[in-house]
Amino acid sequence: MNSTDQSYTVRPNALTSSKTYRIEAGGLVVADEAGPPRSIPWAEITAVDLVYAATRYAENRYLCHLQLRSGAREELVSCSYEGFANFRDQAAAFNAFVRSLHATLAAQGTPVRFGREESSWVQRGRQAVTVGLIVMVIAIAVVMAQQGFPRWMTVLKLLLLVAMLPALLRWVKRSRGGRYDPHAIPAGRLPPETEGAALGGGP
Numbered sequence: 001m002n003s004t005d006q007s008y009t010v011r012p013n014a015l016t017s018s019k020t021y022r023i024e025a026g027g028l029v030v031a032d033e034a035g036p037p038r039s040i041p042w043a044e045i046t047a048v049d050l051v052y053a054a055t056r057y058a059e060n061r062y063l064c065h066l067q068l069r070s071g072a073r074e075e076l077v078s079c080s081y082e083g084f085a086n087f088r089d090q091a092a093a094f095n096a097f098v099r100s101l102h103a104t105l106a107a108q109g110t111p112v113r114f115g116r117e118e119s120s121w122v123q124r125g126r127q128a129v130t131v132g133l134i135v136m137v138i139a140i141a142v143v144m145a146q147q148g149f150p151r152w153m154t155v156l157k158l159l160l161l162v163a164m165l166p167a168l169l170r171w172v173k174r175s176r177g178g179r180y181d182p183h184a185i186p187a188g189r190l191p192p193e194t195e196g197a198a199l200g201g202g203p
Contacts, residue, residue, distance in 0.1 A: 008097035010090060011081045021076060021097065023104055028066075030074065044069045045105060047113040048182075050098070050189040058087050062191040064098050067113075078191045091191040098190065102182035115179040115189075137161040 011018040017033040028045070031037035047067035054061050064076040078094040079087045105112050140161065144154040180186050 005096040005100040008076065008090075008093060010077055010079075010094075012075070012077045013081050014084075018080075023097075023100055028074075028101070040066070040068065040074065042105060042108045043110050045112060047116075048102065048105065049114075049116050050185070052188075057085070060089050060091060060191050061087075062091075062094070062189075064094075064101070089191075091193045095190045095193060099185065102185065106182040112182075113179070114182045 007020060007022045009018055009020045019030060019032045022029040022031070024039070027039045027041040029037050029039050045066050046069050047065075049065045049067075051063045051065060052061075053063045058079050060079065062078040064078075066074040066076075068074065076094070076098070078091055079089050082088050102114065106114075137158070141154060141158045144157060145151075178186075180189065
């Protein structure tokens with residue numbers, strides 16, 4: 001994919017063609033095979049949010065949501081579909097473009113919200129899910145032991161469940177909301193840069 005900090009090309013999934021996003025003076029230009037390029041004026045973009053959106057096989061998948069004044073939403077993806085069970089990580093190109101996009105929007109002088117508000121209830125709910133899953137892992141191990149399962153089977157099951165906890169904790173950390181400074185995007189809101197790595201299959 002030919003991408004710079006002023007342009008970014010990606011194929012989001014198997015059902016869509018490649019899209020190229022370009023930062024130009026009048027707005028964000030979006031070009032694909034579906035029709036002629038369209039331009040989104042900078043004043044039409046009212047909010048930007050960066051979201052961790054891993055799939056089963058694409059752990060390093062992030063999204064950049066652009067909320068438009070019309071109510072529509074444009075979505076940029078950090079990994080590109082290349083074929084069945086094959087997504088390519090484009091984190092470095094995605095990050096460079098997204099940083100330039102933030103800087104350009106901030107310089108326009110029109111009101112743009114960067115990030116999303118997150119209530120204390122949402123934060124507590126995420127923490128409760130994490131604690132609940134850890135308790136579930138322990139409970140499963142206890143039940144298996146009480147039901148007379150072979151010790152090796154109990155240990156193996158417990159190890160498999162424990163192996164899933166780091167991914168859960170990463171999701172909790174990376175999926176936090178909150179507003180942010182467009183000139184200082186917080187760590188965890190953009191993907192770690194492993195440019196070109198194959199991510200495997202996914203939705």
